[in-house]
Amino acid sequence: xxxxxxxxxxxxxxxxxxxxxxxxxxxxxxxxxxxxxxxxxxxxxxxxxxxxxxxxxxxxxxxxxxxxxxxxxxxxxxxxxxxxxxxxxxxxxxxxxxxxxxxxxxxxxxxxxxxxxxxxxxxxxxxxxxxxxxxxxxxxxxxxxxxxxxxxxxxxxxxxxxxxxxxxxxxxxxxxxxxxxxxxxxxxxxxxxxxxxxxxxxxxxxxxxxxxxxxxxxxxxxxxxxxxxxxxxxxxxxxxxxxxxxxxxxxxxxxxxxxxxxxxxxxxxxxxxxxxxxxxxxxxxxxxxxxxxxxxxxxxxxxxxxxxxxxxxxxxxxxxxxxxxxxxxxxxxxxxxxxxxxxxxxxxxxxxxxxxxxxxxxxxxxxxxxxxxxxxxxxxxxxxxxxxxxxxxxxxxxxxxxxxxxxxxxxxxxxxxxxxxxxxxxxxxxxxxxxx
Amino acid sequence: xxxxxxxxxxxxxxxxxxxxxxxxxxxxxxxxxxxxxxxxxxxxxxxxxxxxxxxxxxxxxxxxxxxxxxxxxxxxxxxxxxxxxxxxxxxxxxxxxxxxxxxxxxxxxxxxxxxxxxxxxxxxxxxxxxxxxxxxxxxxxxxxxxxxxxxxxxxxxxxxxxxxxxxxxxxxxxxxxxxxxxxxxxxxxxxxxxxxxxxxxxxxxxxxxxxxxxxxxxxxxxxxxxxxxxxxxxxxxxxxxxxxxxxxxxxxxxxxxxxxxxxxxxxxxxxxxxxxxxxxxxxxxxxxxxxxxxxxxxxxxxxxxxxxxxxxxxxxxxxxxxxxxxxxxxxxxxxxxxxxxxxxxxxxxxxxxxxxxxxxxxxxxxxxxxxxxxxxxxxxxxxxxxxxxxxxxxxxxxxxxxxxxxxxxxxxxxxxxxxxxxxxxxxxxxxxxxxx
Numbered sequence: 001x002x003x004x005x006x007x008x009x010x011x012x013x014x015x016x017x018x019x020x021x022x023x024x025x026x027x028x029x030x031x032x033x034x035x036x037x038x039x040x041x042x043x044x045x046x047x048x049x050x051x052x053x054x055x056x057x058x059x060x061x062x063x064x065x066x067x068x069x070x071x072x073x074x075x076x077x078x079x080x081x082x083x084x085x086x087x088x089x090x091x092x093x094x095x096x097x098x099x100x101x102x103x104x105x106x107x108x109x110x111x112x113x114x115x116x117x118x119x120x121x122x123x124x125x126x127x128x129x130x131x132x133x134x135x136x137x138x139x140x141x142x143x144x145x146x147x148x149x150x151x152x153x154x155x156x157x158x159x160x161x162x163x164x165x166x167x168x169x170x171x172x173x174x175x176x177x178x179x180x181x182x183x184x185x186x187x188x189x190x191x192x193x194x195x196x197x198x199x200x201x202x203x204x205x206x207x208x209x210x211x212x213x214x215x216x217x218x219x220x221x222x223x224x225x226x227x228x229x230x231x232x233x234x235x236x237x238x239x240x241x242x243x244x245x246x247x248x249x250x251x252x253x254x255x256x257x258x259x260x261x262x263x264x265x266x267x268x269x270x271x272x273x274x275x276x277x278x279x280x281x282x283x284x285x286x287x288x289x290x291x292x293x294x295x296x297x298x299x300x301x302x303x304x305x306x307x308x309x310x311x312x313x314x315x316x317x318x319x320x321x322x323x324x325x326x327x328x329x330x331x332x333x334x335x336x337x338x339x340x341x342x343x344x345x346x347x348x349x350x351x352x353x354x355x356x357x358x359x360x361x362x363x364x365x366x367x368x369x370x371x372x373x374x375x376x377x378x379x380x381x382x383x384x385x386x387x388x389x390x391x392x393x394x395x396x397x398x399x400x401x402x403x404x405x406x407x408x409x410x411x412x413x414x415x416x417x418x419x420x421x422x423x424x425x426x427x428x429x430x431x432x433x434x435x436x
Numbered sequence: 437x438x439x440x441x442x443x444x445x446x447x448x449x450x451x452x453x454x455x456x457x458x459x460x461x462x463x464x465x466x467x468x469x470x471x472x473x474x475x476x477x478x479x480x481x482x483x484x485x486x487x488x489x490x491x492x493x494x495x496x497x498x499x500x501x502x503x504x505x506x507x508x509x510x511x512x513x514x515x516x517x518x519x520x521x522x523x524x525x526x527x528x529x530x531x532x533x534x535x536x537x538x539x540x541x542x543x544x545x546x547x548x549x550x551x552x553x554x555x556x557x558x559x560x561x562x563x564x565x566x567x568x569x570x571x572x573x574x575x576x577x578x579x580x581x582x583x584x585x586x587x588x589x590x591x592x593x594x595x596x597x598x599x600x601x602x603x604x605x606x607x608x609x610x611x612x613x614x615x616x617x618x619x620x621x622x623x624x625x626x627x628x629x630x631x632x633x634x635x636x637x638x639x640x641x642x643x644x645x646x647x648x649x650x651x652x653x654x655x656x657x658x659x660x661x662x663x664x665x666x667x668x669x670x671x672x673x674x675x676x677x678x679x680x681x682x683x684x685x686x687x688x689x690x691x692x693x694x695x696x697x698x699x700x701x702x703x704x705x706x707x708x709x710x711x712x713x714x715x716x717x718x719x720x721x722x723x724x725x726x727x728x729x730x731x732x733x734x735x736x737x738x739x740x741x742x743x744x745x746x747x748x749x750x751x752x753x754x755x756x757x758x759x760x761x762x763x764x765x766x767x768x769x770x771x772x773x774x775x776x777x778x779x780x781x782x783x784x785x786x787x788x789x790x791x792x793x794x795x796x797x798x799x800x801x802x803x804x805x806x807x808x809x810x811x812x813x814x815x816x817x818x819x820x821x822x823x824x825x826x827x828x829x830x831x832x833x834x835x836x837x838x839x840x841x842x843x844x845x846x847x848x849x850x851x852x853x854x855x856x857x858x859x860x861x862x863x864x865x866x867x868x869x870x871x872x
Contacts, residue, residue: 018637029656133600164569169605201454206763209776220465327642
C-alpha cells in the first residue's frame with residue numbers, strides 16, 4: 001500500500017507466524033485439505049454505537065489476489081526456519097481456489113453480521129486470517145466513525161485531513177474508508193492517486209509565517225492559486241485577515257479557513273464580516289479538532305465545510321472493530337460438513353455456514369438483522385439479502401467502483417430507524433435475530 | 437512499507453495536497469528558498485500519561501531518503517493539475533539537502549520536547565511535514581503504550597500479537613515500535629523480515645477445531661512442531677487439555693496458552709496441574725485482551741509470558757500522539773534568522789531553533805526537561821543532551837540498529853523518578869523548563 005523502498009508486491013507475509021506453523025502441522029496430519037468455512041464477524045458493536053459500516057472490501061480483494069509467496073518470501077521463511085520444506089513447497093504454489101461471499105462495501109452491519117464467509121480447504125483459508133482482519137478491522141472502524149460525522153454534517157461537505165495523525169499507510173486507507181462513508185474529499189495525495197478520492201488543500205500557517213507579512217502571504221497565494229483559493233485566516237488576527245483576504249482577492253475569494261478558537265462564535269463573526277464586505281459567496285471552512293459531536297454542535301453556525309483530522313483516523317474513540325475470523329464448519333473424514341465452535345464462557349461462536357438478510361418493514365425501514373445457518377427460509381419480499389459473491393473458484397468477482405460503495409452506504413443508512421442518527425450512546429438500532 | 441501491488445518505492449505522495457500548493461505559491465513569491473527551521477514536537481502528553489517514548493526515527497529516515505518524485509508521481513500531479521509546471525520541475529529534482537537533529541529512537545519525551553529539528557529551505561522541509569508526522573505520531577503512540585506494558589510485566593516477556601486489529605502496514609510498524617519499547621517478539625512475519633523483530637507463534641483454536649478431537653490436534657501439532665511447542669488449551673476444557681497436552685508431549689511440553697476466562701485464577705490452577713504432572717518447566721502464556729493494567733494485575737499469578745494484541749496497536753487508549761510540525765524560524769530578506777509563531781489563544785508555539793537537555797540529579801535521576809533557543813548555557817555535567825544529528829547536508833547519519841534503540845529506552849526509563857512507573861493517571865513526571 002504505502003511505499004517504503006524494498007516493499008514487495010506480495011501481501012503474503014502480512015501474516016501471523018502461527019498461521020504458517022499450524023499450516024505445517026495440518027499439512028503433516030492431512031487435515032489441511034478438509035473443506036472448511038471460515039467467517040469474519042463482529043461479536044458486538046463498539047460500546048454505545050448504534051450501527052457499524054463495512055469498509056475495506058475492495059482492499060481485501062486486492063490483498064487476496066496478491067497473497068503469493070515469491071522468491072523473497074520463501075527465502076525468508078527458509079532462512080529463518082519458520083516452516084519445513086514440504087510447507088514451503090505448498091506455499092510456493094499457493095493460490096486461493098475457493099469461494100468468498102461478503103457484505104458489500106458501504107453496507108451497514110450489526111453484531112454477528114457474517115461480513116465475510118470463506119469456503120475453501122482449511123489450508124487455503126487459514127493463512128488469510130491476519131491480512132483480512134487487519135483490513136476489515138481498520139477500514140470499518142474509520143468508516144463507522146466517518147458515517148456518524150457525515151450524517152451529523154447533513155448537506156455540508158466533510159473533508160478528511162487526518163493523515164498526519166496515523167500511520168502513513170493507514171492514512172491512505174482512512175481517506176478511502178471515509179470517502180465510502182460520505183466524506184467528499186481528502187488531503188491525502190496518495191489516496192487520490194491510488195483510489196481516485198478527490199483531494200483538496202491550499203496552505204498552512206507556515207506559509208503565512210514564512211512571508212514578512214500576512215499581506216505578502218495572501219498576495220503570493222492568490223497570485224499563484226487564484227482568487228478561488230482558501231485563505232487560512234487565524235495566524236494573527238482573524239478579523240484583520242478576513243478584511244485583508246477580501247482586499248487581496250476581492251469578493252471572488254473562494255473560502256476562508258478557521259483552525260482555532262470557538263468555531264461557532266467565529267463563524268458567525270466572519271460570516272457577518274464577509275457579507276459586510278460583499279463577499280457573500282466566500283465560504284467558511286472550519287478545521288480544529290472536530291468530531292461528530294463538534295460537527296453537530298456547529299449545525300446552526302454559518303459553516304460551509306468541515307475538515308476532520310485526528311478523530312476520523314482514530315475512529316472517534318473506537319480505532320478498531322474487534323472483528324474475528326473463525327472456523328465455523330469443516331468436513332470430517334466421510335466428507336460430511338460439521339459445524340464447529342470453541343466452548344467458552346465469555347465468547348459466543350455459532351458453527352455453520354451462514355446467510356444474512358436485512359428485514360425491512362413494508363415502508364422500507366430496517367427491523368432486524370436476520371442471520372441463519374444454511375439457506376434462508378421463504379423470503380416474504382421485504383428481506384434484503386446481504387451476502388454477495390466476492391470470489392468464485394479463486395477469481396475475484398466482487399470488485400466495484402468506490403462510488404458504488406458510497407451510494408450503497410447512503411441507501412443502507414437511509415433504511416435505518418431514525419434513532420440511528422442520534423449521536424448519544426445507545427444499543428444497536430436493530431436486533432440481530434438468529435434463525436435456526 | 438506494506439505490499440499491495442503497484443506500490444511505488446517513493447514516499448513522496450504520502451503528503452497533504454496543501455503542502456504542494458503552498459510550495460507552488462512560495463516558489464512563485466520567491467520565499468520558498470528562505471532558510472528555515474521546522475520543529476516536530478508535542479504540546480502535551482496524552483491525558484494522564486507520565487512520560488512518552490519516541491519511536492519511528494529509523495522509519496522516518498528511510499522515508500526521507502525515499503522522498504523523491506519519479507515519473508509516476510510527476511505524471512499524476514500533472515494529469516490531476518495539482519500544481520503548475522515550474523513546481524513540477526522543482527519536484528522532479530527534489531532532494532533534501534538540509535540538516536536534521538532529533539531525539540534518538542527509544543528516548544523518553546515530555547511536553548515541548550523538540551523531537552526533531554529540520555534546517556533547510558522552506559521548500560525542502562515543508563513537503564516532509566505529513567510523512568514525518570504520520571510516522572512519529574503512530575510509532576511513538578505504540579511505543580509509549582508498549583513501555584508501560586513492559587514495565588508492568590517486569591522480567592516476564594511481552595509478545596506483540598495485534599496485527600489483526602490494525603491496518604496491515606501499521607501492524608508492521610507497531611511490532612517494530614513495541615520491540616523498541618521492550619517487547620521481546622511479535623506474531624507478525626513481515627516485521628521479522630523487514631526489521632528483524634523476532635517472531636513467534638504456534639496454533640489457533642481453528643487448528644483444534646479442524647481435527648476430529650483435541651487429541652488428534654495435539655498429536656498433529658507435537659509431531660510437526662516438536663515437544664517444545666505451545667499448546668492452546670482453552671478450546672474445550674482447560675484441565676482436560678492440560679492433562680492431554682502432557683500426555684502427548686510429556687513433561688518437555690514447552691508451554692500452554694490460555695486465551696479466555698479469568699486468567700489469574702486459571703494460571704494458578706494450570707500451574708498446580710502442570711506441577712502435579714511433573715511438567716515443572718512447561719510455561720504458561722496468557723493472551724486475552726491484555727493491557728498494562730491487566731498485566732500488572734497478573735503480577736502475582738504464575739504466568740510466564742503475556743501476549744498483547746488490541747490494546748498495544750491502539751496505544752492503550754491513546755492511538756496517536758498529537759505531535760505537530762511547525763515553522764519556528766526563517767530568514768528574512770537580509771538573511772537574518774527570525775523566530776516566528778502563530779498568535780493563538782489556545783495553542784502555544786515558541787519560535788526559534790531549540791536545544792534540549794535532560795537535567796539529572798547527582799544520583800542520575802531525571803529532574804527536568806530543559807528546552808531553550810540557541811545554544812545551551814554552561815552544562816554543569818549533570819545535563820544530558822538529547823538532540824543528536826540525524827541528517828547532515830542531506831545525508832542520513834543517524835541510522836542505528838533497532839537493538840540500540842531498545843537499550844537506550846531501558847536506560848532512559850531507568851533514569852525517571854520512581855513514580856513514572858505508576859499506571860494511574862498523573863502529570864508528566866518531570867517538568868519541561870523553557871530557558872531563554
